Amino acid sequence: MSVTGARIGATTAIILFAILAMISGFDRMTETRQAFERFVPSAFQVGAAKRHAARALGEGDLEEAIALSRVAVARDPMDARGLAFLGAAAELSGDRAQAARAFGVSSQLGHRNPLTQIYLFSEDLARGNFDAAASRVDALLRAGDAAGVTQTYLAMLEASPEGRRALASRLGSSPQWANAYLSAAGADAAQLRTRADFLARDDADIGVLGCEATMPMILELARGNFRAEADGVARRHCPQAVPSGVIADNEFEQFGDDGSVSIGWRRYRTGDVRVTRLSGDEARIELENRSSVTKLVLSQPVALETGRYRVAAKVDGPGGQRLIAALNCTTPSRPQALRERIDQGGQALDAPTCSDAILSLWLRPGAGRVVVDRIDLEPVTR
Incomplete structure (x- = not known):
């Protein structure tokens, strides 16, 4: 300088x-x-x-x-x-x-x-x-x-x-x-991401700081949809917080009362929309939309390479045709009408070219509840 x-x-x-x-x-x-x-x-x-x-x-x-x-x-x-x-x-x-x-x-x-x-x-x-x-x-x-x-x-x-x-x-x-x-209280997005990159580096001469110290930053990165940076900090300082796949908690095992983990699902509930984790040996999510329009029910940040992906859902019982997905930057956007069914062969989506990509799940209106066992997101091989 x-x-x-x-x-x-x-x-x-x-x-x-x-x-x-x-x-x-x-x-x-x-x-x-x-x-x-x-x-x-x-x-x-x-x-x-x-x-x-x-x-x-x-x-x-x-x-x-x-x-x-x-x-x-x-x-x-x-x-x-x-x-x-x-x-x-x-x-x-x-x-x-x-x-x-x-x-x-x-x-x-x-x-x-x-x-x-x-x-x-x-x-x-x-x-x-x-x-x-x-x-x-x-x-x-x-x-x-x-x-x-x-x-x-x-x-x-x-x-x-x-x-x-x-x-x-x-x-x-x-x-x-x-x-x-x-x-990172008061830090803007650029400062937050720069700091995360620094903390994730093996040559930064910083010892392992542990989960308790770094979890506030991991959570803040996840809230900003900066999944790659959140994974990087977790991998270096809190390995147990690193998701095991492209989708964090794809079987909803960590879906708690607050609807989220450090890097995982967020749920959206209104008077017409219910998102509930069912009790039992296997974790499942029950979705209900009693409104007259398609509603956002779940989302989570994702870090994807450029290309086409297929999102698939294992649905327990009827109603799978009402569940649809979208990939966007920054905030979830209502998906366009698609012929593909997420519960039958999956739905093809193109990954957006941004650092704050977010996968969102939406539920069309209809009678009854939709029970989801798991969600998978994988690149389409050609």
Whole structure:
């Protein structure tokens, strides 16, 4: 990363944190506290000066933010927050020398000020000092930084091989790092998939983290329909969670009360649609659609190579002609009318070319219930 790019990153990080701080209610500011400020002599309104400086910073009024920050520093020179606001406003206004001075003094007063750590984090990244940058993220985690903000800096750190090595060295030894990184709270889809690819690599210098640590990420990947990535993380860190075939739990043995496993079926129930696991020695799913239109009943993410596949269902009893399947990207879509029967020879489907493919099962309206023993999905050989 170039120095110029890192400077832009530092500015962006500061703006991001400031805006989030304003939105989340910086310093627990309330209307009651603001009302009491008018009864406190101005010379003693240290907290008020900081709050007003933070508000001006969040609103982009940099001149006002600098002035109010200087007031806060003058009234309490040993509080790192006023200095951090002054540094942020100076950085955003282009006075990088003043920003460096303010943040430098703020850092000497303690390591728990998030705004200071964010600035120093970006400076460390610019210099290629990834271990130091990782230590700044440590400080952010200890400060209880907001999940979305922390994920931003984790993503910045893991954007380079050196940063990923610094990150990997902390995952196995720091519960705070593991919780923030593996829970992926606040991470977007691109960050989540990049992180999953990193965790699945054998050469990432990460020991086996186990099911308890990685299951939140596996579940999040499955919810996003990123089956290949979910399988990759499970294969490396939680082998028992890896499905045995193209379809996870194709005989519904793990279909629980919540209708899903880590990588498995999701069920869709409404007032007119019932999806129930029958009790007995063999797991079976009972489907019922009392509406007048075809309804979605089950789905699960799949990872498929390009080509044609055949989905087949073993149906116990009548009604198999009412069950139809679809393969789509991102979300299930109602299938077109087909002559093929899923319970008699199977239904041919073309795999979509996307990373979040999803197989869905739909039930046409009709009297009675349809009992399904298993679902298979296999490539069509030519």
